[in-house]
Amino acid sequence: MGADSYNPMHAPRYCGIPTFMRTPHVADPSSLDIALVGVPYDGAVEARSGARQGPRQIRDMSSMMRAIHHVTRINPYQLCRVGDVGDVNFERIFDVEASHADITGFFQRLHACGVTPLSAGGDHSITLPIMRAIAGDRPLGLVHIDAHTDCCDEEMNSRYSHGTPFRRAVEEGLLDPQRTIQIGIRGAANSSECWDFGPKHGIRVIYIEEFAKLGVEQVIAEARRVVGAGPTYISFDVDGIDPAFTPGTGTPEIGGLTPLEAQTLIRGLRGLDLVGADVVEVSPPFDPSGNTALVAATIMYEILCLLSEAKSARR
Ligand code: MN
Ligand code: MN
Numbered sequence: 001m002g003a004d005s006y007n008p009m010h011a012p013r014y015c016g017i018p019t020f021m022r023t024p025h026v027a028d029p030s031s032l033d034i035a036l037v038g039v040p041y042d043g044a045v046e047a048r049s050g051a052r053q054g055p056r057q058i059r060d061m062s063s064m065m066r067a068i069h070h071v072t073r074i075n076p077y078q079l080c081r082v083g084d085v086g087d088v089n090f091e092r093i094f095d096v097e098a099s100h101a102d103i104t105g106f107f108q109r110l111h112a113c114g115v116t117p118l119s120a121g122g123d124h125s126i127t128l129p130i131m132r133a134i135a136g137d138r139p140l141g142l143v144h145i146d147a148h149t150d151c152c153d154e155e156m157n158s159r160y161s162h163g164t165p166f167r168r169a170v171e172e173g174l175l176d177p178q179r180t181i182q183i184g185i186r187g188a189a190n191s192s193e194c195w196d197f198g199p200k201h202g203i204r205v206i207y208i209e210e211f212a213k214l215g216v217e218q219v220i221a222e223a224r225r226v227v228g229a230g231p232t233y234i235s236f237d238v239d240g241i242d243p244a245f246t247p248g249t250g251t252p253e254i255g256g257l258t259p260l261e262a263q264t265l266i267r268g269l270r271g272l273d274l275v276g277a278d279v280v281e282v283s284p285p286f287d288p289s290g291n292t293a294l295v296a297a298t299i300m301y302e303i304l305c306l307l308s309e310a311k312s313a314r315r
Helices: 051-064 096-112 124-134 165-171 193-200 208-214 216-227 259-267 291-314
Strands: 034-039 082-087 116-121 140-145 175-185 204-207 232-237 274-280
Touching: 034 051, 034 096, 034 291, 051 116, 051 274, 051 291, 096 116, 096 124, 116 124, 116 291, 124 165, 124 232, 124 274, 140 165, 140 216, 165 175, 175 193, 175 208, 175 216, 193 204, 204 208, 204 216, 208 216, 216 259, 232 259, 232 291, 259 291, 274 291
Parallel strands: 034 082, 034 116, 116 274, 140 175, 140 232, 175 204, 232 274
Antiparallel strands: none
8 A cells, every 4th residue: 555644445436546446556466465457358259349348447336345344244455465457458459369368478477476366357258368377287166157158169260259268268178177167047049059068078057047946055055065175266257147237248148146146156155265256248338327347346346355365364
């Protein structure tokens, strides 16, 4: 926070240059435990773009976040040094694979400093290059909340769209399908191949109907059973939530989670060995009210609380 007495958390929320959660903007990640990162990229979207605008609006709405969690009483800023390291810089924005390489490079620098990343997208294609940077000797486990499996082989003849990241991550050995759970899946498709990949490779898939039947507590138990004690990543697509709450997204599907169900689900992941997370697919042009970004910022805060505990437990 610097030597002076200025504390952005106590300043009026509309003041200053917006950063995630009003944390300090930090250029050198080696001074941090957890880095909040913007990944303003939506070049891998087939239908409705706009998620490139996500980080900026999420930063703005995240000024509504405070420090102490009302249920767990976790204060992530007491457990960890948290800062906003800015946005991934893109050298060739019209080239998907070059842009993904820029993302990987950025996260490799964070990973080399031992920093845990919590990112705001961007479309869901960004998770693959993030995993390329942070998956170590051992593939990651994953809790994936989404209306879509994002396990397609190709989309519009591209292997690197926002519909393919988790299939590629399994193929590249970054993601352990046996330690992966997908929650909230729904909506019609033109082919079943994106649904078929997961079960065929051991991914536990909870469609929204099973979620409703089991209830959130049993889904939490199932998620904990699947990912176990190993290093685990959380990837949260805002279209997992019902578009009544998050209309600002490219591929909305009705009949989704409520924000409270999503919050409860995340809180149920407390104590896992969480090594990173992202919240993706916020597309501000479809929700200028900012409510989708408010939901995303709040989900980021919920995840930040868990990451800060996991980080301090590893120290
Ligand atoms: Mn997705
Ligand atoms: Mn989705």
